[in-house]
Amino acid sequence: MDWQALQLSLQLSAITVAILIPIGVLTAFFLQRSSFYQSAMWETFFTLPLVLPPTVLGYYLLVAFSQEGLLGHAIMQYTNQSLVFSFIGILLASLVFNLPFAILPIRRAFESIPESLQDAAKTCGLGPWHQLWKIQLPLSWRGVVTASIMTFTHTLGEFGVVLMVGGNIPKQTRTISISIYDAMQSLQMAAAGRMSLFLLILSFLSLIFTQFFLNRSNSFSQSSHA
């Protein structure tokens, strides 16, 4: 078991969730208030990482992160650090490829709030931010939790993009899925098996959690609407 890789993976996942969930909430909030065409455009854009091959996404990220790329160049200038083959690089990549996992569940949860409740919130005198804070978020916590779990587990398991952008540098970019690949390459089947089993159990548990815990705890939004 490559504990170092596991630690790095957990670290990467946690930071991704911490940054991406507030972004997801705000994006869902703005999407809900934009016109149909605008929100359809943005939603398509945010969903792209879900359908693009990781290599394609990895390629574009590499282009952006390289010293000739806009982002890579700017970061290099200000921090004197390269984005390629660095933890910051794979964190940025992780933020990009997890966009749909963070935004879509929250967006769906916002949408599922009955229109009458949203109208009622307005007629109670709540402005947009108060509506978000006092009504929308409490009523869609389930979507927020789902988004967090999905983002976390997806980051743990992501391989292609991380390998392309970060390579395989211990302590910096070697995540657990890359470590499994590495073990396989060097024919350490037992180690690969242990790590795979660990990821399997973790994914299974998080899905079970989403399925059971979220559905069992009484839903507010189901309770009062005829």
Place this chain on the structure above:
Amino acid sequence: MLKLEIASHHPVMMDMAFECEAGELLALVGPSGSGKTSALRAIAGILPVEHGLIQVGNQCWLDTANQVCLPTEKRSVGMVFQSYALFPHLNAYENICLALSPKLTPADAEQLLREMGLLDLQKKYPRELSGGQQQRVALARAFARQPHILLLDEAFSAVDHPTRKMLYEELVKLRGRIQIPIVMVTHDLREARLLSDRMCILDQGKTLQQASPNHILKSPRNQRVAELVGLTDIYSGTFYAATADVSPSRAAHLQWGQGIHSVPLLVTDKGRIPDATEVRWVVSSEHVSLSKTQTNQPNQFAAVVEKNQQLGDISSLTLNMELPFVSHFHLDYSTRTLRDLDIHLLDRVYISLDPLGIHIMPIYADLSVKADEKRKRQQVLQIGAVLLVAGEGKRLGGVPKCLMKIENQTLLEKHLQTLEEFTTSPVVVVTGFYENEIEAQLVGRKVIQVKNSTPEAGQARSVRLGLEALQHQAKDFDIVIMMLGDQPLINRGDLRQLLEHFKIMPDGDFLLPMVNGTRGNPVLLSGQILRQILIEEPLMTPRKYMDLHPDRVRTFESNNTHYIFDLDTPQDIANFEAQTGISVFLPDTF
């Protein structure tokens, strides 16, 4: 007070205007899709409006002309939704506090809970409350904002009857607390009548009438309003206006029903409806009286009591009328009076309709269509007419049918009089058989007589000659009336109806009256088609042209048997005399 004027096509079609005073409860009533809820949402600012003005008190919430549009949270509204719309993650107290006006303290919220009898339930979540309790919380929440207007969107429809009654009481109690306009949307007429000071009837996004419930029920503005407020007995008839010289008391008459079976009713003329107009009418129960014997009251008809449903003080009667064109008459009558009059089931009674209580309404048409129709109606048109009187009258033993006399007037005179009222040039009279006798009757009249020398060859030739003579007057006719000389019942009302219909027809060149699937007469055709027919083959007639070009023909569907009744056989005459009681005098046999 609330003042609202909205004209919007998107997202919802609305063309409405209404007002509601402070302390007044206005009920918006209409079928689904009439725009009631949209109006409420527009007031609250939840629904965008293209053009409009909404003022509440001295605040302007919307004025599209001056680009004023307050967001919902800045409009001080209290709104109660059909589905309660309580926030499920907050308990009753928190729900109320969320809407609490900044001027109020949590103690005030508690006071509100106490007044609504909700103090024991304040810690309960909406899912733990019954429908009625939830709606009381919703009402309290609406009042917690200290709103300038209260909006109730089908607020009582989701709860059972006893709870609804209780909520009505709560509402009445709360109304006493603050003097604000209250606008209520409901599809329940009883609710609207019970609670509202005024009703506003909406249909297809438009305001049709706004008045007190009683006024609307007694005097619906038109047929559509009458239908929407649930009046079941809406009758049809033709209104004949009062003529000042004959009737200084403005007593007009209404021909109830259509065709030979119709009966006259005495009514009052409010000066709103033009003469000889097809109308609908209603009469409110309080203007109907019953008796067991015939009296000298006007508008009295015999009927048999077919059903009597006693609902406490009021009995709901179904009367089987002894009139051929109306089967039932429904009447709410005082149970006590019925008892005093000794009226029972299956008794024969006389019902009298007070002329003052007969409310006459124009037939409803869409407003934009109405404006267009008005413009078309007001056009000055060139109207010509051909009267066909060439027949031999063989089945009556050979008589000029147009010289039969009814009520001291020959049919020919009657028809010419009727036609001359509408035509802008002399009527063309086509004679064949008995041309000399008919000509003698035409002396001194401004008509053009055309003689068909071969009337035995059929009507087509006469028609053709008539049209040619008309065309020869070199007038650019807009409408041509083709009329037969043996239809005793055709009167100016019938002709006016056809002409008015022709004027507003969106397209088509012929107008053919149809009565229960039978083609009637007279037929109206456009001047354009007259010219078209005349350049076709020599035997082309309107009938033939109509058969060849059915797409150009429009029908005027009616129950009015005037259009199909003619005096062709002795049997026709016998029927006519039996049904109308009017004698027909044949001219001396020739």
